[in-house]
Amino acid sequence: MDLNIIPSTGRWSDASAAINENFNKTNIEIEKLKIPLSAIRGISPQKH
Numbered sequence: 626m627d628l629n630i631i632p633s634t635g636r637w638s639d640a641s642a643a644i645n646e647n648f649n650k651t652n653i654e655i656e657k658l659k660i661p662l663s664a665i666r667g668i669s670p671q672k673h
Contacts, residue, residue, distance in 0.1 A: 626654050
């Protein structure tokens, strides 16, 4: 997973867009892990 570099200078809107994109990328990777983990644990991915 390639995350964006968050600039230390510049406009907040540019930095927040990069941060939000990183959160989305991270969420996608977490969702990918839920299916194999649920198979190991024997539960559906919706249960917590």
